[in-house]
Amino acid sequence: xxxxxxxxxxxxxxxxxxxxxxxxxxxxxxxxxxxxxxxxxxxxxxxxxxxxxxxxxxxxxxxxxxxxxxxxxxxxxxxxxxxxxxxxxxxxxxxxxxxxxxxxxxxxxxxxxxxxxxxxxxxxxxxxxxxxxxxxxxxxxxxxxxxxxxxxxxxxxxxxxxxxxxxxxxxxxxxx
Numbered sequence: 001x002x003x004x005x006x007x008x009x010x011x012x013x014x015x016x017x018x019x020x021x022x023x024x025x026x027x028x029x030x031x032x033x034x035x036x037x038x039x040x041x042x043x044x045x046x047x048x049x050x051x052x053x054x055x056x057x058x059x060x061x062x063x064x065x066x067x068x069x070x071x072x073x074x075x076x077x078x079x080x081x082x083x084x085x086x087x088x089x090x091x092x093x094x095x096x097x098x099x100x101x102x103x104x105x106x107x108x109x110x111x112x113x114x115x116x117x118x119x120x121x122x123x124x125x126x127x128x129x130x131x132x133x134x135x136x137x138x139x140x141x142x143x144x145x146x147x148x149x150x151x152x153x154x155x156x157x158x159x160x161x162x163x164x165x166x167x168x169x170x171x172x173x174x175x176x
Contacts, residue, residue, distance in 0.1 A: 065096035103133035
């Protein structure tokens with residue numbers, strides 16, 4: 001009986017993993033939102049966020065989870081952002097150190113600015129978890145448009161991220 005139960009749990013986990021990697025989300029174009037939100041992490045995220053601004057699909061951008069040692073002028077130089085663009089449209093958030101912290105930092109930023117729609121830019125393998133965390137922290141009237149940066153993650157990255165997603169899902173169900 002216990003063996004059947006454990007086998008069922010393993011099969012559910014394995015089928016969930018196959019679904020997770022077989023249906024990684026992708027990028028979206030031509031959708032306007034109030035803001036673009038970019039949690040720091042893998043390559044391509046910040047560049048995609050800046051592209052969204054350049055195309056006029058959002059008016060402002062928050063980069064969440066920036067290292068405390070990064071200065072705005074260093075960020076601007078690294079990513080080729082003009083001083084004018086930094087002053088008007090790009091904000092760096094320094095409060096987050098993990099995905100849950102990103103969600104909290106983003107929710108505070110969104111609420112403080114009256115933002116009603118965001119384009120969430122992150123890696124394809126990270127999108128579901130950060131979107132799930134945001135669904136628990138953002139007000140229900142905020143629309144989230146997932147815009148995933150395509151990557152070529154290895155099996156280890158996928159397994160780790162899937163496991164984090166499972167844990168995030170179940171810990172999110174239980175409010176402490």
